[in-house]
Amino acid sequence: MNAQRVLYTDPAWLVADGRQDLSLATVERDVLGDGVELLTAPHEDGRYVLTDDRLLERAAGADALVVYRCQVTDALLDAAGDGLRVVVRQGVGVDNLNAGLLAERGLPGFNVPDYCVDEVAVHTSALALALERHVVPQHVTLTGGTFDIYAGGAPRRVSRRTLGIVGFGRIGRAVARKLGTFYGQVLVYDPYIGRDLAEGYGARTVDTLEELLAESDLVTLHCPLTPGTEGLIGEAELRTMKSDAFLVNAARGKLIDPEALGKALDEGTIAGAGLDVFAPENPNQDPRWKPVLDHPHSVFTSHRAFLSEEAEASSRRRVAELVRDALAGDPALLAGRVGRVLPDGAAR
Missing domain, CATH: 3.40.50.720 (NAD(P)-binding Rossmann-like Domain)
Structure with missing residues:
Protein backbone atom coordinates (compact mmCIF):
# COMPACT_ATOMS: atom_id res chain seq x y z
CA MET A 1 0.00 0.00 0.00
CA CYS A 116 -4.22 31.98 19.65
CA VAL A 117 -7.03 34.00 21.22
CA ASP A 118 -4.91 35.03 24.20
CA GLU A 119 -1.92 35.93 22.04
CA VAL A 120 -3.85 38.16 19.64
CA ALA A 121 -5.72 39.89 22.46
CA VAL A 122 -2.45 40.60 24.28
CA HIS A 123 -0.73 41.80 21.11
CA THR A 124 -3.66 44.07 20.29
CA SER A 125 -3.42 45.50 23.78
CA ALA A 126 0.32 46.02 23.36
CA LEU A 127 -0.15 47.96 20.11
CA ALA A 128 -2.94 50.04 21.66
CA LEU A 129 -1.04 50.92 24.81
CA ALA A 130 2.13 51.70 22.85
CA LEU A 131 0.07 54.25 20.92
CA GLU A 132 -1.59 55.65 24.02
CA ARG A 133 1.71 56.09 25.88
CA HIS A 134 3.67 57.29 22.80
CA VAL A 135 6.22 54.50 23.24
CA VAL A 136 7.64 54.72 19.70
CA PRO A 137 8.57 58.44 19.70
CA GLN A 138 9.92 58.07 23.23
CA HIS A 139 12.11 55.14 22.19
CA VAL A 140 13.39 56.89 19.06
CA THR A 141 14.13 60.12 20.92
CA LEU A 142 15.93 58.52 23.83
CA THR A 143 18.01 56.10 21.74
CA GLY A 144 18.82 59.04 19.48
CA GLY A 145 20.56 60.76 22.39
CA THR A 146 17.86 63.06 23.77
CA PHE A 147 16.11 62.67 27.12
CA ASP A 148 12.70 64.34 26.78
CA ILE A 149 9.59 63.27 28.66
CA TYR A 150 7.42 65.26 26.23
CA ALA A 151 8.71 63.64 23.02
CA GLY A 152 5.63 62.48 21.16
CA GLY A 153 3.37 64.71 23.23
CA ALA A 154 1.70 64.22 26.58
CA PRO A 155 -0.40 61.04 26.77
CA ARG A 156 -4.08 61.20 27.68
CA ARG A 157 -5.82 59.60 30.65
CA VAL A 158 -7.18 56.38 29.14
CA SER A 159 -9.73 55.78 31.89
CA ARG A 160 -11.67 58.74 30.52
CA ARG A 161 -11.57 57.45 26.95
CA THR A 162 -13.64 55.05 24.85
CA LEU A 163 -12.44 51.83 23.22
CA GLY A 164 -14.29 50.71 20.10
CA ILE A 165 -14.18 47.04 19.03
CA VAL A 166 -15.27 46.08 15.51
CA GLY A 167 -16.12 42.37 15.43
CA PHE A 168 -17.04 40.55 18.63
CA GLY A 169 -16.01 36.96 18.09
CA ARG A 170 -13.57 35.05 20.28
CA ILE A 171 -10.76 37.56 19.94
CA GLY A 172 -12.95 40.67 20.14
CA ARG A 173 -14.38 39.42 23.40
CA ALA A 174 -10.91 38.66 24.79
CA VAL A 175 -9.82 42.18 23.86
CA ALA A 176 -12.83 43.58 25.73
CA ARG A 177 -11.77 41.63 28.83
CA LYS A 178 -8.10 42.58 28.65
CA LEU A 179 -7.71 45.96 26.96
CA GLY A 180 -11.16 47.11 28.03
CA THR A 181 -10.10 47.26 31.67
CA PHE A 182 -7.98 50.33 30.87
CA TYR A 183 -10.79 52.33 29.24
CA GLY A 184 -13.74 54.10 30.77
CA GLN A 185 -16.17 52.78 28.14
CA VAL A 186 -16.12 49.96 25.58
CA LEU A 187 -18.28 50.05 22.46
CA VAL A 188 -18.90 47.10 20.14
CA TYR A 189 -20.08 46.94 16.55
CA ASP A 190 -20.92 43.50 15.16
CA PRO A 191 -24.09 43.03 13.10
CA TYR A 192 -24.03 39.26 13.68
CA ILE A 193 -24.47 39.21 17.46
CA GLY A 194 -27.36 40.03 19.75
CA ARG A 195 -27.33 43.42 21.44
CA ASP A 196 -27.13 41.94 24.93
CA LEU A 197 -23.98 39.85 24.43
CA ALA A 198 -21.56 42.75 24.76
CA GLU A 199 -22.98 43.72 28.14
CA GLY A 200 -21.68 40.45 29.56
CA TYR A 201 -18.20 41.76 28.77
CA GLY A 202 -18.71 45.23 30.21
CA ALA A 203 -19.33 46.74 26.77
CA ARG A 204 -22.19 48.41 24.91
CA THR A 205 -23.37 47.53 21.41
CA VAL A 206 -23.90 50.28 18.84
CA ASP A 207 -26.02 49.96 15.71
CA THR A 208 -23.63 51.22 13.05
CA LEU A 209 -19.92 51.29 12.29
CA GLU A 210 -20.14 55.06 11.84
CA GLU A 211 -21.45 55.48 15.38
CA LEU A 212 -18.59 53.44 16.82
CA LEU A 213 -15.96 55.31 14.79
CA ALA A 214 -17.33 58.71 15.77
CA GLU A 215 -17.46 57.96 19.51
CA SER A 216 -14.27 55.93 20.02
CA ASP A 217 -10.83 57.20 20.99
CA LEU A 218 -9.17 53.96 19.92
CA VAL A 219 -10.67 51.57 17.37
CA THR A 220 -9.52 47.97 17.01
CA LEU A 221 -10.58 45.58 14.24
CA HIS A 222 -11.41 41.91 14.86
CA CYS A 223 -13.67 40.93 11.96
CA PRO A 224 -12.98 38.28 9.31
CA LEU A 225 -12.03 39.19 5.77
CA THR A 226 -15.01 38.65 3.49
CA PRO A 227 -16.26 40.43 0.34
CA GLY A 228 -18.36 42.57 2.69
CA THR A 229 -15.48 43.62 4.96
CA GLU A 230 -12.69 44.14 2.41
CA GLY A 231 -11.84 47.83 2.50
CA LEU A 232 -14.03 48.28 5.58
CA ILE A 233 -11.95 51.24 6.71
CA GLY A 234 -11.52 53.71 3.88
CA GLU A 235 -11.42 57.46 3.42
CA ALA A 236 -15.00 58.09 4.57
CA GLU A 237 -14.62 55.94 7.68
CA LEU A 238 -11.33 57.57 8.65
CA ARG A 239 -12.90 61.01 8.31
CA THR A 240 -15.60 59.86 10.73
CA MET A 241 -13.02 59.15 13.45
CA LYS A 242 -11.78 61.74 15.95
CA SER A 243 -8.60 63.59 15.00
CA ASP A 244 -6.84 62.31 18.14
CA ALA A 245 -8.11 58.72 17.75
CA PHE A 246 -5.94 55.66 17.06
CA LEU A 247 -6.64 52.68 14.77
CA VAL A 248 -5.38 49.16 15.54
CA ASN A 249 -5.56 46.17 13.22
CA ALA A 250 -4.32 42.68 14.10
CA ALA A 251 -6.97 40.90 12.02
CA ARG A 252 -6.58 41.10 8.22
CA GLY A 253 -4.62 43.62 6.16
CA LYS A 254 -7.29 44.07 3.49
CA LEU A 255 -9.74 45.49 6.03
CA ILE A 256 -8.00 48.86 5.61
CA ASP A 257 -7.41 50.91 2.45
CA PRO A 258 -3.66 51.72 2.70
CA GLU A 259 -3.84 54.86 0.56
CA ALA A 260 -6.69 56.27 2.62
CA LEU A 261 -4.86 55.47 5.86
CA GLY A 262 -1.62 57.05 4.65
CA LYS A 263 -3.50 60.21 3.71
CA ALA A 264 -5.35 60.30 7.04
CA LEU A 265 -2.11 59.98 9.00
CA ASP A 266 -0.31 62.56 6.86
CA GLU A 267 -3.12 65.09 7.19
CA GLY A 268 -3.78 64.45 10.89
CA THR A 269 -7.29 63.08 10.31
CA ILE A 270 -6.39 60.46 12.93
CA ALA A 271 -3.47 60.46 15.36
CA GLY A 272 -1.80 57.12 14.65
CA ALA A 273 -2.12 53.45 13.80
CA GLY A 274 -0.95 50.16 15.28
CA LEU A 275 -0.84 47.45 12.62
CA ASP A 276 0.23 43.81 12.62
CA VAL A 277 -1.28 42.88 9.23
CA PHE A 278 -0.95 44.23 5.71
CA ALA A 279 -1.83 43.32 2.13
CA PRO A 280 0.51 42.24 0.67
CA GLU A 281 1.95 40.38 3.63
CA ASN A 282 5.15 42.47 3.56
CA PRO A 283 4.11 46.14 3.22
CA ASN A 284 7.58 47.07 2.00
CA GLN A 285 6.65 45.36 -1.28
CA ASP A 286 3.83 47.85 -1.97
CA PRO A 287 4.55 51.60 -2.19
CA ARG A 288 1.02 52.41 -1.02
CA TRP A 289 2.08 51.47 2.50
CA LYS A 290 5.14 53.72 2.65
CA PRO A 291 3.31 56.85 3.96
CA VAL A 292 1.82 54.66 6.68
CA LEU A 293 5.15 53.09 7.68
CA ASP A 294 6.78 56.52 7.74
CA HIS A 295 4.35 57.92 10.29
CA PRO A 296 6.40 58.73 13.41
CA HIS A 297 3.70 58.10 16.02
CA SER A 298 2.54 54.72 14.74
CA VAL A 299 3.73 51.21 15.58
CA PHE A 300 4.00 48.12 13.35
CA THR A 301 4.79 44.42 13.68
CA SER A 302 5.26 41.64 11.12
CA HIS A 303 2.02 39.64 11.35
CA ARG A 304 2.97 37.91 14.58
CA ALA A 305 0.07 38.70 16.90
CA PHE A 306 -0.79 34.99 16.91
CA LEU A 307 2.69 33.88 17.86
Whole structure:
Protein backbone atom coordinates (compact mmCIF):
# COMPACT_ATOMS: atom_id res chain seq x y z
CA MET A 1 0.00 0.00 0.00
CA ASN A 2 1.37 3.40 -0.99
CA ALA A 3 2.00 5.96 1.75
CA GLN A 4 -0.62 8.67 2.11
CA ARG A 5 0.67 12.05 1.01
CA VAL A 6 0.15 15.25 3.02
CA LEU A 7 1.32 18.55 1.53
CA TYR A 8 2.04 21.37 3.98
CA THR A 9 2.34 24.19 1.46
CA ASP A 10 4.24 26.82 3.46
CA PRO A 11 4.91 25.82 7.09
CA ALA A 12 6.89 28.63 8.72
CA TRP A 13 7.84 26.43 11.68
CA LEU A 14 9.98 24.22 9.42
CA VAL A 15 12.29 27.14 8.61
CA ALA A 16 15.25 27.99 10.84
CA ASP A 17 17.81 30.68 10.04
CA GLY A 18 16.26 31.14 6.62
CA ARG A 19 16.57 27.47 5.62
CA GLN A 20 14.01 24.71 5.63
CA ASP A 21 14.71 21.84 8.00
CA LEU A 22 12.30 18.90 7.63
CA SER A 23 13.68 17.31 10.79
CA LEU A 24 11.70 19.96 12.69
CA ALA A 25 8.41 18.26 11.73
CA THR A 26 8.45 16.30 14.98
CA VAL A 27 4.85 17.06 15.97
CA GLU A 28 3.49 16.14 12.56
CA ARG A 29 5.40 12.87 12.39
CA ASP A 30 4.38 11.97 15.92
CA VAL A 31 0.67 12.44 15.16
CA LEU A 32 0.53 11.20 11.55
CA GLY A 33 2.89 8.27 11.93
CA ASP A 34 5.36 6.64 9.57
CA GLY A 35 2.74 5.69 7.00
CA VAL A 36 2.32 9.29 5.84
CA GLU A 37 4.66 11.09 3.45
CA LEU A 38 5.13 14.75 4.39
CA LEU A 39 5.77 17.24 1.58
CA THR A 40 6.15 21.00 1.34
CA ALA A 41 6.32 23.55 -1.46
CA PRO A 42 9.84 24.26 -2.74
CA HIS A 43 11.81 26.57 -0.44
CA GLU A 44 14.32 29.01 -1.96
CA ASP A 45 16.08 32.15 -0.74
CA GLY A 46 14.32 32.00 2.61
CA ARG A 47 10.82 31.75 1.10
CA TYR A 48 8.38 29.09 -0.04
CA VAL A 49 7.72 29.13 -3.78
CA LEU A 50 3.94 29.27 -4.18
CA THR A 51 3.56 30.86 -7.59
CA ASP A 52 4.85 28.39 -10.16
CA ASP A 53 4.30 24.84 -11.39
CA ARG A 54 6.65 23.34 -8.84
CA LEU A 55 4.02 23.76 -6.13
CA LEU A 56 1.49 21.98 -8.33
CA GLU A 57 3.96 19.16 -8.94
CA ARG A 58 4.37 18.71 -5.18
CA ALA A 59 0.57 18.64 -4.77
CA ALA A 60 0.11 15.77 -7.23
CA GLY A 61 -1.61 12.85 -5.57
CA ALA A 62 -1.99 14.56 -2.19
CA ASP A 63 -4.49 13.03 0.21
CA ALA A 64 -4.54 16.19 2.36
CA LEU A 65 -3.52 19.80 1.90
CA VAL A 66 -2.49 22.06 4.79
CA VAL A 67 -2.20 25.73 3.84
CA TYR A 68 -0.78 28.56 5.89
CA ARG A 69 -0.66 31.70 3.73
CA CYS A 70 -0.98 29.85 0.43
CA GLN A 71 -4.20 30.48 -1.51
CA VAL A 72 -6.44 27.51 -2.33
CA THR A 73 -7.16 27.61 -6.09
CA ASP A 74 -8.70 25.46 -8.80
CA ALA A 75 -5.20 24.71 -10.08
CA LEU A 76 -4.01 23.51 -6.67
CA LEU A 77 -7.03 21.24 -6.18
CA ASP A 78 -6.78 19.93 -9.73
CA ALA A 79 -3.12 19.13 -9.16
CA ALA A 80 -3.94 17.16 -6.01
CA GLY A 81 -6.48 15.09 -7.89
CA ASP A 82 -9.48 12.98 -6.99
CA GLY A 83 -7.81 11.40 -3.97
CA LEU A 84 -7.80 14.64 -1.98
CA ARG A 85 -9.77 14.17 1.25
CA VAL A 86 -9.44 17.40 3.22
CA VAL A 87 -8.01 20.93 3.19
CA VAL A 88 -6.94 22.56 6.46
CA ARG A 89 -5.86 26.12 7.19
CA GLN A 90 -3.11 26.27 9.80
CA GLY A 91 -4.51 29.42 11.35
CA VAL A 92 -7.59 31.42 12.27
CA GLY A 93 -8.49 33.25 9.07
CA VAL A 94 -10.37 31.46 6.31
CA ASP A 95 -10.15 33.88 3.39
CA ASN A 96 -7.39 31.90 1.65
CA LEU A 97 -9.23 28.58 2.16
CA ASN A 98 -11.66 29.52 -0.64
CA ALA A 99 -14.63 27.95 1.10
CA GLY A 100 -16.96 28.37 -1.87
CA LEU A 101 -14.59 26.45 -4.12
CA LEU A 102 -14.21 23.66 -1.55
CA ALA A 103 -18.00 23.41 -1.35
CA GLU A 104 -18.24 23.10 -5.14
CA ARG A 105 -15.71 20.26 -5.01
CA GLY A 106 -17.41 18.57 -2.06
CA LEU A 107 -14.24 18.87 0.02
CA PRO A 108 -14.31 19.52 3.78
CA GLY A 109 -12.33 22.54 4.94
CA PHE A 110 -11.18 23.34 8.46
CA ASN A 111 -9.38 26.11 10.29
CA VAL A 112 -8.20 26.42 13.91
CA PRO A 113 -10.12 29.45 15.15
CA ASP A 114 -9.24 29.45 18.84
CA TYR A 115 -5.60 28.43 19.26
CA CYS A 116 -4.22 31.98 19.65
CA VAL A 117 -7.03 34.00 21.22
CA ASP A 118 -4.91 35.03 24.20
CA GLU A 119 -1.92 35.93 22.04
CA VAL A 120 -3.85 38.16 19.64
CA ALA A 121 -5.72 39.89 22.46
CA VAL A 122 -2.45 40.60 24.28
CA HIS A 123 -0.73 41.80 21.11
CA THR A 124 -3.66 44.07 20.29
CA SER A 125 -3.42 45.50 23.78
CA ALA A 126 0.32 46.02 23.36
CA LEU A 127 -0.15 47.96 20.11
CA ALA A 128 -2.94 50.04 21.66
CA LEU A 129 -1.04 50.92 24.81
CA ALA A 130 2.13 51.70 22.85
CA LEU A 131 0.07 54.25 20.92
CA GLU A 132 -1.59 55.65 24.02
CA ARG A 133 1.71 56.09 25.88
CA HIS A 134 3.67 57.29 22.80
CA VAL A 135 6.22 54.50 23.24
CA VAL A 136 7.64 54.72 19.70
CA PRO A 137 8.57 58.44 19.70
CA GLN A 138 9.92 58.07 23.23
CA HIS A 139 12.11 55.14 22.19
CA VAL A 140 13.39 56.89 19.06
CA THR A 141 14.13 60.12 20.92
CA LEU A 142 15.93 58.52 23.83
CA THR A 143 18.01 56.10 21.74
CA GLY A 144 18.82 59.04 19.48
CA GLY A 145 20.56 60.76 22.39
CA THR A 146 17.86 63.06 23.77
CA PHE A 147 16.11 62.67 27.12
CA ASP A 148 12.70 64.34 26.78
CA ILE A 149 9.59 63.27 28.66
CA TYR A 150 7.42 65.26 26.23
CA ALA A 151 8.71 63.64 23.02
CA GLY A 152 5.63 62.48 21.16
CA GLY A 153 3.37 64.71 23.23
CA ALA A 154 1.70 64.22 26.58
CA PRO A 155 -0.40 61.04 26.77
CA ARG A 156 -4.08 61.20 27.68
CA ARG A 157 -5.82 59.60 30.65
CA VAL A 158 -7.18 56.38 29.14
CA SER A 159 -9.73 55.78 31.89
CA ARG A 160 -11.67 58.74 30.52
CA ARG A 161 -11.57 57.45 26.95
CA THR A 162 -13.64 55.05 24.85
CA LEU A 163 -12.44 51.83 23.22
CA GLY A 164 -14.29 50.71 20.10
CA ILE A 165 -14.18 47.04 19.03
CA VAL A 166 -15.27 46.08 15.51
CA GLY A 167 -16.12 42.37 15.43
CA PHE A 168 -17.04 40.55 18.63
CA GLY A 169 -16.01 36.96 18.09
CA ARG A 170 -13.57 35.05 20.28
CA ILE A 171 -10.76 37.56 19.94
CA GLY A 172 -12.95 40.67 20.14
CA ARG A 173 -14.38 39.42 23.40
CA ALA A 174 -10.91 38.66 24.79
CA VAL A 175 -9.82 42.18 23.86
CA ALA A 176 -12.83 43.58 25.73
CA ARG A 177 -11.77 41.63 28.83
CA LYS A 178 -8.10 42.58 28.65
CA LEU A 179 -7.71 45.96 26.96
CA GLY A 180 -11.16 47.11 28.03
CA THR A 181 -10.10 47.26 31.67
CA PHE A 182 -7.98 50.33 30.87
CA TYR A 183 -10.79 52.33 29.24
CA GLY A 184 -13.74 54.10 30.77
CA GLN A 185 -16.17 52.78 28.14
CA VAL A 186 -16.12 49.96 25.58
CA LEU A 187 -18.28 50.05 22.46
CA VAL A 188 -18.90 47.10 20.14
CA TYR A 189 -20.08 46.94 16.55
CA ASP A 190 -20.92 43.50 15.16
CA PRO A 191 -24.09 43.03 13.10
CA TYR A 192 -24.03 39.26 13.68
CA ILE A 193 -24.47 39.21 17.46
CA GLY A 194 -27.36 40.03 19.75
CA ARG A 195 -27.33 43.42 21.44
CA ASP A 196 -27.13 41.94 24.93
CA LEU A 197 -23.98 39.85 24.43
CA ALA A 198 -21.56 42.75 24.76
CA GLU A 199 -22.98 43.72 28.14
CA GLY A 200 -21.68 40.45 29.56
CA TYR A 201 -18.20 41.76 28.77
CA GLY A 202 -18.71 45.23 30.21
CA ALA A 203 -19.33 46.74 26.77
CA ARG A 204 -22.19 48.41 24.91
CA THR A 205 -23.37 47.53 21.41
CA VAL A 206 -23.90 50.28 18.84
CA ASP A 207 -26.02 49.96 15.71
CA THR A 208 -23.63 51.22 13.05
CA LEU A 209 -19.92 51.29 12.29
CA GLU A 210 -20.14 55.06 11.84
CA GLU A 211 -21.45 55.48 15.38
CA LEU A 212 -18.59 53.44 16.82
CA LEU A 213 -15.96 55.31 14.79
CA ALA A 214 -17.33 58.71 15.77
CA GLU A 215 -17.46 57.96 19.51
CA SER A 216 -14.27 55.93 20.02
CA ASP A 217 -10.83 57.20 20.99
CA LEU A 218 -9.17 53.96 19.92
CA VAL A 219 -10.67 51.57 17.37
CA THR A 220 -9.52 47.97 17.01
CA LEU A 221 -10.58 45.58 14.24
CA HIS A 222 -11.41 41.91 14.86
CA CYS A 223 -13.67 40.93 11.96
CA PRO A 224 -12.98 38.28 9.31
CA LEU A 225 -12.03 39.19 5.77
CA THR A 226 -15.01 38.65 3.49
CA PRO A 227 -16.26 40.43 0.34
CA GLY A 228 -18.36 42.57 2.69
CA THR A 229 -15.48 43.62 4.96
CA GLU A 230 -12.69 44.14 2.41
CA GLY A 231 -11.84 47.83 2.50
CA LEU A 232 -14.03 48.28 5.58
CA ILE A 233 -11.95 51.24 6.71
CA GLY A 234 -11.52 53.71 3.88
CA GLU A 235 -11.42 57.46 3.42
CA ALA A 236 -15.00 58.09 4.57
CA GLU A 237 -14.62 55.94 7.68
CA LEU A 238 -11.33 57.57 8.65
CA ARG A 239 -12.90 61.01 8.31
CA THR A 240 -15.60 59.86 10.73
CA MET A 241 -13.02 59.15 13.45
CA LYS A 242 -11.78 61.74 15.95
CA SER A 243 -8.60 63.59 15.00
CA ASP A 244 -6.84 62.31 18.14
CA ALA A 245 -8.11 58.72 17.75
CA PHE A 246 -5.94 55.66 17.06
CA LEU A 247 -6.64 52.68 14.77
CA VAL A 248 -5.38 49.16 15.54
CA ASN A 249 -5.56 46.17 13.22
CA ALA A 250 -4.32 42.68 14.10
CA ALA A 251 -6.97 40.90 12.02
CA ARG A 252 -6.58 41.10 8.22
CA GLY A 253 -4.62 43.62 6.16
CA LYS A 254 -7.29 44.07 3.49
CA LEU A 255 -9.74 45.49 6.03
CA ILE A 256 -8.00 48.86 5.61
CA ASP A 257 -7.41 50.91 2.45
CA PRO A 258 -3.66 51.72 2.70
CA GLU A 259 -3.84 54.86 0.56
CA ALA A 260 -6.69 56.27 2.62
CA LEU A 261 -4.86 55.47 5.86
CA GLY A 262 -1.62 57.05 4.65
CA LYS A 263 -3.50 60.21 3.71
CA ALA A 264 -5.35 60.30 7.04
CA LEU A 265 -2.11 59.98 9.00
CA ASP A 266 -0.31 62.56 6.86
CA GLU A 267 -3.12 65.09 7.19
CA GLY A 268 -3.78 64.45 10.89
CA THR A 269 -7.29 63.08 10.31
CA ILE A 270 -6.39 60.46 12.93
CA ALA A 271 -3.47 60.46 15.36
CA GLY A 272 -1.80 57.12 14.65
CA ALA A 273 -2.12 53.45 13.80
CA GLY A 274 -0.95 50.16 15.28
CA LEU A 275 -0.84 47.45 12.62
CA ASP A 276 0.23 43.81 12.62
CA VAL A 277 -1.28 42.88 9.23
CA PHE A 278 -0.95 44.23 5.71
CA ALA A 279 -1.83 43.32 2.13
CA PRO A 280 0.51 42.24 0.67
CA GLU A 281 1.95 40.38 3.63
CA ASN A 282 5.15 42.47 3.56
CA PRO A 283 4.11 46.14 3.22
CA ASN A 284 7.58 47.07 2.00
CA GLN A 285 6.65 45.36 -1.28
CA ASP A 286 3.83 47.85 -1.97
CA PRO A 287 4.55 51.60 -2.19
CA ARG A 288 1.02 52.41 -1.02
CA TRP A 289 2.08 51.47 2.50
CA LYS A 290 5.14 53.72 2.65
CA PRO A 291 3.31 56.85 3.96
CA VAL A 292 1.82 54.66 6.68
CA LEU A 293 5.15 53.09 7.68
CA ASP A 294 6.78 56.52 7.74
CA HIS A 295 4.35 57.92 10.29
CA PRO A 296 6.40 58.73 13.41
CA HIS A 297 3.70 58.10 16.02
CA SER A 298 2.54 54.72 14.74
CA VAL A 299 3.73 51.21 15.58
CA PHE A 300 4.00 48.12 13.35
CA THR A 301 4.79 44.42 13.68
CA SER A 302 5.26 41.64 11.12
CA HIS A 303 2.02 39.64 11.35
CA ARG A 304 2.97 37.91 14.58
CA ALA A 305 0.07 38.70 16.90
CA PHE A 306 -0.79 34.99 16.91
CA LEU A 307 2.69 33.88 17.86
CA SER A 308 3.86 32.14 21.01
CA GLU A 309 5.59 28.83 21.57
CA GLU A 310 2.44 27.47 23.15
CA ALA A 311 0.10 28.65 20.38
CA GLU A 312 2.33 27.30 17.63
CA ALA A 313 2.60 23.91 19.33
CA SER A 314 -1.17 23.74 19.82
CA SER A 315 -1.90 24.70 16.22
CA ARG A 316 0.51 22.16 14.78
CA ARG A 317 -0.82 19.29 16.86
CA ARG A 318 -4.47 20.11 16.27
CA VAL A 319 -3.99 20.43 12.52
CA ALA A 320 -2.12 17.15 12.36
CA GLU A 321 -4.91 15.48 14.34
CA LEU A 322 -7.49 16.88 11.91
CA VAL A 323 -5.54 15.47 8.99
CA ARG A 324 -5.06 12.11 10.71
CA ASP A 325 -8.78 11.76 11.42
CA ALA A 326 -9.75 12.81 7.90
CA LEU A 327 -7.39 10.24 6.40
CA ALA A 328 -8.81 7.59 8.70
CA GLY A 329 -12.05 7.96 6.76
CA ASP A 330 -14.37 7.89 9.76
CA PRO A 331 -16.83 10.85 9.63
CA ALA A 332 -17.51 10.45 13.35
CA LEU A 333 -13.95 11.51 14.12
CA LEU A 334 -14.61 14.89 12.51
CA ALA A 335 -18.14 15.43 13.75
CA GLY A 336 -18.51 18.53 15.90
CA ARG A 337 -15.00 19.80 15.19
CA VAL A 338 -14.49 23.45 16.00
CA GLY A 339 -13.34 25.23 12.89
CA ARG A 340 -15.37 23.57 10.12
CA VAL A 341 -15.56 26.13 7.31
CA LEU A 342 -18.88 26.54 5.53
CA PRO A 343 -19.45 27.58 1.88
CA ASP A 344 -20.19 31.19 2.90
CA GLY A 345 -16.72 31.43 4.42
CA ALA A 346 -18.00 31.31 8.01
CA ALA A 347 -16.41 29.00 10.54
CA ARG A 348 -18.50 26.90 12.90
